[in-house]
Amino acid sequence: MLAHIHTYPVRRFVGFSTLLRESAEAPNRYDGIPTLWAKLRAAMESIPTRIGTDRFALIEGDFLEKSPQATYSALVEVQAFDGISEEMERFEYNGVQLAVFDGQGPPSSVNQLTLKVLHEWVPQTEHRVSANRELFVFSEAYVPTDPTSAYQFVLFI
Secondary structure, three states: OOOEEEEEEEEEEEEEEEEEEOOOOOOOOOOOHHHHHHHHHHHHHHOOOEOOOOEEEEEEOOOOOOOOOEEEEEEEEEOOOOOOOOOOEEEEEEEEEEEEEEEEOOHHHHHHHHHHHHHHHHHHOOOOOOOOEEEEEEOOOOOOOOOOOEEEEEEEO
């Protein structure tokens, strides 16, 4: 399993979030995710410092351990937070090292790749997962219903 390791002095994202789970006992709720993406698509043209056309899904609190709350965020990357609408959430990661894995298929295929990374790649590398979060990168050409459509799965290491 091949991972591309990248180190960044800073990565900034803006977008919208929803709770996936409100308590550790509750099941994850995915019904609000399509609304997040629609809201982000409507706002993308008004983001002055946007970098590229990729879209990012950030899941926090549901990766290595099940935190009481888990969130899902639909994001785009930005150079700076200048001129960003106040209703958009801001995420900044400083000195971050990322392991990037290539995947393909619908969003439902993500779980298979995640398990493969955790059970095959992580035990065989000197890198350790550094946060209870995962990031997915979808190009502008990504089609969720196309089984050959490519995406990237990203671990914070």
